[in-house]
Amino acid sequence: MLSRTADNLYWVARYVERAEYLARILEVTMRLTSLPIAYVGSRNEWESAVATAGCSKAFAASFSEANEANVMEFLAFSPQNPSSICNCIELARTNARAVRTAITSEMWDVINGAWLELRRFGNSPGSREEFMRFLRWVQEISLRFDGSAFRTMLRNDMFWFSRLGLNIERADNTARILDKKYHLLLPADAPIGGPLDYYQWAAILRSVSALTSYHWVYREGLKPWLIADLLILNPQMPRSLTSCYDNLVRYCDSIATAYGRQGPAQRQARAIRARLQNSRMEEIFQNGLHEFIEEFIADNNQLGAAVTRQYLM
């Protein structure tokens, strides 16, 4: 397969996944801001949304204040933000078009349809209700695209590269959303595990559609370490870091087997999975969750770079 084809497939999956992630961040932020201040404590949710999306610098270049209108516009529509939802869909479609015949018509229909429909939403948030509908729509697109890919693609290197993109992006997003808690400042006098904490953690679980799963798995009230366990170590949770890395190791190995040789990408994926397998929640919290996540994000980026060097250029 052409390296560029693999590159396009990899990025289509990444951009679609990223668009969904941004929609989820915005949705959970709207939910947090609709709670009375006594239940959430701080009023810097919009700022933390920008930090969680990982684009504080780019945001500061365009806006001076992180308020609802600015953040919504920046994360969802802004052409200045290379990772805005609109840009992600646009880029996904451009990449898909370049490999039009390598993806199935079902996948093309979803991504091309989304691109056409995007114009109907215009490029401003409109009312909160409209904006919420937009966010739902974005998540729907991602779900349909992922489903089409899963059900219609041949299981060959095209599928594997597309899945590598999806899982690297998803691992990054899960890590970042977990780190959101770090960016939401608790008032100094609020007790850890108190009511403020509770709503923030609940919002995070909700943002990855994991609130129900949490109760099924742990049958307990919300505890920070259990939530972190669910999103980092639990192999039952499809978007946990462990699950993402099970997939990444599997697809890297599939490629290596098919091509008859392995390289840095395979070794890096296995090293990260081994680190996750050897981690225990107690240690992670002792050494600092934020530090753990930062390190993970850097490692994950390195895998992306290794895949690119080895196959995509």
Added chain:
Amino acid sequence: MPVAFDEMNGLDEEVRTAYAVLDDWLKGQSPELLGQRCQEAELLFRRIGITFAVYGEAESTERLIPFDVIPRILSSTEWDFLRRGLEQRVRAINMYLNDIYSQRAILKAGIVPEELVFQNPQFRPEMNGQRVPHNIYVHIAGIDIVRVDEKTFYVLEDNARTPSGVSYMLENREIMLRLFPDLFSRYRVAPVENYPDELLTTLKSVAPTTASADPTVVLLTPGIYNSAYFEHSFLADKLGIELVEGRDLLVKNGVVFMRTTEGPKRVDVIYRRVDDDFLDPLAFRPDTELGVPGLMSAYLGGNVTLANAVGTGVADDKAVYSYMPEIVKFYLSEEPILSNVPTWRCREPEHLSYVLDHLPELVVKIVNGSGGYGMLVGPAASKAEIATFRARLEAHPENYIAQPTLALSTCPTLVEKGIAPRHIDLRPFVLTGRDQIRIVPGGLTRVALQNGSLVVNSSQGGGTKDTWVLDR
């Protein structure tokens, strides 16, 4: 303007044999039903993703070419005649190009004026004295043909560089088969679906002699913003070959490779849909990013075949066109089977003065333009337009040729107010391989959808029709 010959009704409203069944069938269809079929066709086209980028229209950079559901039909006798004429013409074009870049016998014999070749921007000095693999320059030709009466077909244009449109020939047929199975059952229409196989066989047959027994063929596209990108990806898919851009290829030690996930892979034949100018920044335009640095050196070293070859533009230029009958006679010692449209070369003073005197009745074309841009259709032009054009013509007469306004044949076409005659042309595709010339029976019929319009180019609002060649 003379009355146009109608493909279905001739000149005297009597239905011609090949169209009898269609005529009968059409009488049983209501315009509403046909309109509905048209919409279904459009939906299918959109689903498949057939779009056509139009230059200069920022709003709708991707547009559908209108498709007309009423087919254009050629009898087997008509087709046999065209096929023989096309073979002869393309054979002569290839001999002419070999000659121009080596002995130049035709220039020495004074048949084609030297300056038409040497001052032609499409002439490539890089090709002087070079041998192209198997002496074939034009592997894929699209010859535009028009008809003016029962017996007379004219060649309007030879497209010897990177002719497009074949994807429409294939898709139009697919869609017609889906929409009108009943009509097909009443005719014996020769299939066109083997075109991709014929093309691949042709391309493999011209691989360099140093290539392996199963040569690697790729299709080189300028990329997704090119107007014919859909066709490029469509063909690559049907041929089962990689669709590459310049950045996917690299040249090392005079050999071309493509970058794959498993490392560099050797390329033997490049079906390139990129113009000469953009092929290699080291040999041609240095400011392009579409090409492959070093490609020309690999090509001239005989390690890769380019289809079509570099420098074929010197054969399909509109000024050279007027010499085609003489070119055929010179190389083949045969009378040309297909005639040219009578043409005045404005570079010749007597011709120029005739043209200037008769502008309102002539079609004047720029010699190296394409796509219907920069031409004057005398009978349709305003006085002011004619005056502007006259000034341009007088300033650079050598840039223009003129032809009579032909009454191009018409074919029944579904328009808003029902079925009406519209002007059409035909572009068959001629494949030249090492072993033989292959022509799939059919081609792309383009139709000028505006009443009275003669311009069929898709960039100017033309549409397409399925072309049926009847089996005997």
